[in-house]
Amino acid sequence: MTVNQILVVDDDPKMCTLLRRTLESEGFVVFEADCEAEALQTMDENAISLISLDLNLGHENGFAIARAIRRISSVPIIMVTAKDDVIDRVAGLEAGADDYITKPFHPREVIARVRAVLRRSPSQPLDADPGGTATAPVERSGEAGAVVLSFDELTAYPESFELICRDGSLADLTNGEFRLLQVFFENPKRILSRERIMDLLNGTEWTPLDRAIDNQVARLRRKIERDPAKPVLIKTVRGIGYMFSATVVSQ
Secondary structure (H helix, E strand, C coil): CCCCEEEEECCCHHHHHHHHHHHHCCCCEEEEECCHHHHHHHHHHCCCCEEEEECECCCCEHHHHHHHHHCCCCCCEEEEECCCCHHHHHHHHHHCCCEEEECCCCHHHHHHHHHHHHHHCCCCCCCECCCCCECCECCCCCCCCCCCEEECCEEEEHHHCEEECCCCEECCCCHHHHHHHHHHHHCCCCEEEHHHHHHHCCCCCCCCCCCHHHHHHHHHHHHHCCCCCCCCCEEEECCCEEEECCCCEEC
16 A cells, blocks of 8 residues: 655754654654755655645745745645735645645644645656646546546546646646636636635635636646637636636546
């Protein structure tokens, strides 16, 4: 049985010890890093399943580290923040985070969030190029009863959060981007306001100046549109929000 390997990126020894003991007690293998260079090296040498990333490392910016990770990998990232601030949460999503935990937290919350994110993640790691796009062809056996959706020569496997590109490679979508795609799957050819989309994405708190949805849509377009500069799958409805115009077929 494959054991998930978790990378804890934090410069606080006490926090690292707490997370290590919590995760190892549940059977996870834990690695530690206190800076971007060490984190990237650990990822290069090990098959990391998930990263716990503290936003405030003191000498480095957690958001910058998240963006550096996203340039080379779609590994799930859980941001750890010291304050329950909507601005931090939005910035974390924009940087590519899949979830967040606010300090102080209970160890059981850590385990619950880690397991939830891992359940939503592809079962196999992606071999991403420096541009962030996986290029190796992917073969799917197609589990009996699994839901398979296709649109515009793309194939989605909602249960494993996988999207197969037109060339047969595995799209480098984050969990957040796939959840947004699922919202569009469930509401095809319907105009959705930004507020409605935010509500459907786990009911995240929304503010009038929140640009997280626009940024997530822009990233998703770059990965599914034939020409992201002229999107036809996710159309902008000026002054309201977005509409997913593709015909989705269940296989």
